[in-house]
Amino acid sequence: MNTGDRAQIRLLWGAAAVVVVVVVFTLSFKQSTGLQWILSGLTVGSIYALVAMGFSVIYSSTRVINFAQGEFTMLGGMLMFTLCTRGGLPLWLGFLLTVAIVTVLGAGFERLAIHPLKDQSVITIIIVTIGLAIFIRATAKWIWGTDPVKVASFTGDKPLRFFGASIVPQSLWVFGLTLVAVVMVFLFFNRTLLGKGMRAAADNPDAASLVGISASTSSLVAWSLAAALGAAAGAVIAPINFAAYDAGAMLGLKGFSAAVLGGLGSAPGAVVGGLMLGVLEMITAGFAPSGYKDAVAFLILILVLLVRPQGLLGRPEEVKV
Amino acid sequence: MDRQLARPGDADRRNYRTLAIVAAFILILPAWAKFIPGDVLHIDIVNIMVLAGIYACVVVGLNLLVGYAGQISLGHAAFFGIGAYTTAILCTRLHWFPTWLGVIAGAALAGAIGWLVGKPVLRLKGHYLAMATLGLGEIAFILFQQLKGLTGGTVGIMDIPPLSILGLKFDSDLKFYFLVWVIVIALMLLTINLIRSRVGRGLRALHSSEVAADAMGVNTSRYKVQVFVLSAAFAGLGGALFAHFQKYINPESFVIAVSIMFITMVVVGGMGNIWGALIGVLLLTFLPSVIQALPQWIPGLPSALQNFSNYELILYGLLLILFMMFLPKGVADGLGRAADYSEVRARHLRDRRRAKKLEGH
Numbered sequence: 001m002n003t004g005d006r007a008q009i010r011l012l013w014g015a016a017a018v019v020v021v022v023v024v025f026t027l028s029f030k031q032s033t034g035l036q037w038i039l040s041g042l043t044v045g046s047i048y049a050l051v052a053m054g055f056s057v058i059y060s061s062t063r064v065i066n067f068a069q070g071e072f073t074m075l076g077g078m079l080m081f082t083l084c085t086r087g088g089l090p091l092w093l094g095f096l097l098t099v100a101i102v103t104v105l106g107a108g109f110e111r112l113a114i115h116p117l118k119d120q121s122v123i124t125i126i127i128v129t130i131g132l133a134i135f136i137r138a139t140a141k142w143i144w145g146t147d148p149v150k151v152a153s154f155t156g157d158k159p160l161r162f163f164g165a166s167i168v169p170q171s172l173w174v175f176g177l178t179l180v181a182v183v184m185v186f187l188f189f190n191r192t193l194l195g196k197g198m199r200a201a202a203d204n205p206d207a208a209s210l211v212g213i214s215a216s217t218s219s220l221v222a223w224s225l226a227a228a229l230g231a232a233a234g235a236v237i238a239p240i241n242f243a244a245y246d247a248g249a250m251l252g253l254k255g256f257s258a259a260v261l262g263g264l265g266s267a268p269g270a271v272v273g274g275l276m277l278g279v280l281e282m283i284t285a286g287f288a289p290s291g292y293k294d295a296v297a298f299l300i301l302i303l304v305l306l307v308r309p310q311g312l313l314g315r316p317e318e319v320k321v
Numbered sequence: 322m323d324r325q326l327a328r329p330g331d332a333d334r335r336n337y338r339t340l341a342i343v344a345a346f347i348l349i350l351p352a353w354a355k356f357i358p359g360d361v362l363h364i365d366i367v368n369i370m371v372l373a374g375i376y377a378c379v380v381v382g383l384n385l386l387v388g389y390a391g392q393i394s395l396g397h398a399a400f401f402g403i404g405a406y407t408t409a410i411l412c413t414r415l416h417w418f419p420t421w422l423g424v425i426a427g428a429a430l431a432g433a434i435g436w437l438v439g440k441p442v443l444r445l446k447g448h449y450l451a452m453a454t455l456g457l458g459e460i461a462f463i464l465f466q467q468l469k470g471l472t473g474g475t476v477g478i479m480d481i482p483p484l485s486i487l488g489l490k491f492d493s494d495l496k497f498y499f500l501v502w503v504i505v506i507a508l509m510l511l512t513i514n515l516i517r518s519r520v521g522r523g524l525r526a527l528h529s530s531e532v533a534a535d536a537m538g539v540n541t542s543r544y545k546v547q548v549f550v551l552s553a554a555f556a557g558l559g560g561a562l563f564a565h566f567q568k569y570i571n572p573e574s575f576v577i578a579v580s581i582m583f584i585t586m587v588v589v590g591g592m593g594n595i596w597g598a599l600i601g602v603l604l605l606t607f608l609p610s611v612i613q614a615l616p617q618w619i620p621g622l623p624s625a626l627q628n629f630s631n632y633e634l635i636l637y638g639l640l641l642i643l644f645m646m647f648l649p650k651g652v653a654d655g656l657g658r659a660a661d662y663s664e665v666r667a668r669h670l671r672d673r674r675r676a677k678k679l680e681g682h
Contacts, residue, residue: 059448065448065451067581113642113646116646117645117646117649120649120650121649123387123393123588123592124588124645124649124650125645127584127585127588127589127641127645128641128642128645128646130581130585130641131638131639131640131641131642131645132638132642133638134634134637134638134641135634135635135638135639135641135642136638137634137638138632138633138634138635138637138638139635141634142632142635249578253455253459253577256452256455257452257455257456260448260449260452264448264449289467291463291466291467292463292467294459294463295459295460295463295464295467298456298457298459298460299456299460301452301453301456302442302453302456302457305445305449305452305453306441306442306444306445306453309444309445309446309449310449311449
């Protein structure tokens, strides 16, 4: 274990301590209402974390910020509505089909529009993803209309009681998916040859290609994975949030914030960032006028960045001279 | 700026020449628009040109920041909004307040706030800077919505008086058109002179390598903040003009999507190219109206296609992708290369003519 990892772990404990203090303070002050805020915060935070992981996957293999990540999530929710609620497919089949369709879309877009630009600057590619986001949103509006749609919960709507607070069963699905996703993404990037190669390709494409790692494959895999993650997230959260054609912008913004807060390119960072952002938002919404909750969340985010410019679990970018 | 075979001074001379051509074009455009009235094209050219001029104020400054200093901002709609709200509040609350002073106050306040937030935030780099500026933009938007006593909340501020300077009232589209574009040309002139000055060289050094620039004695952090303040003030100026032109503002005009539109204009036009900002603005301001008017240009179109406005954003997104795929360095770069090519070719032809003449003797 090198010093970077040790510093990361120290920070993780530090962040955990801060969260524990905030949580204990809220609980002792508001008890069951406070617990309700925290549970809602964790649910919302898991949603942010799932979207954030999509950002992280593409960033850690290509250094691109994909502004269409939120749209993949939106598509996941809308496709679940079409396949399961309208089409009457069984849940598991609808879920798999949704993920498959969006993955193919993500991979196709990478081949058509991102791959030809492989020698261009990152900002050019970012503008292309903005174009994609506008395109997907407008197409979704054309297909599904402007009214939000309701997707049925996976296992009923009867809230579970938990120390005086309540939680919908769908939240447990969201927690579960977040846990599975973070473990899988972490293992993929740290334990598999392909995943490690993809990180290498992002660090130094020329050196990576000299040892036989293809930056082109790396980018394709990253986009497919991010699209799959986004779709899965959208499918699972659709019963909690209403699914609508314009949900992607907001999800993308919060997901990006969570990814940066946790440290871009780190899957555990995405989860820590997402959960922190969600809980902070719900607690500030409890104490302050609700209109200001996003402002407070962003203010905290900026302050964290000023203290730690590379995010909570991110590594500082090395400067080449 | 590796213009092949260009001679020193060529770029400056070409810039001034282009600016003169642009100014002449601006002058005759309204007359030209008279010949092709709006109800033939289904586009109100003068009206859209005013909006383009207002956006150009913002984008010229943003291009300095992004294209020359290499610092990204995804929050310039905030400064645009600060400029708009400053003059709107001053001129509607204090009826004696001169509107031209309101515009100056808007630009000044936007610059001052730019300095306040720029100083800490510009220590961040790359995507983290993008995130921080995005957050600032969102905070500003929320404040515009929530400070109801000051900004009128989601309803906004109505009945903003028209701009008047020295008794001259800019109360029609055409008058405002000339005012806005005179301002834009002045800002362009300022920019051209700035980038060929010591500051401009420092900025370009900063863009290519911050470490190297530091080592050569360029005060990088001060330059970054200065350019940020300048671009914030330009954006505030644009916002103040926007308020007086629309006569009505609400927070919807200053959402994050607007910040992203500004950055998109910079990149589509061509980063680090002063004409890029102008081209990007004109292209992306006209594009939605052209797409909307498109079906009406073709007579006898089936009614399903006549209702084309439904597909407007689909086409817009698609065109944005295609532009970046085929002109990844921006439209201005493509045009610049074409101009270079024709210049080199002309020189080549002249040389060949001379050689032939010599052979003849």
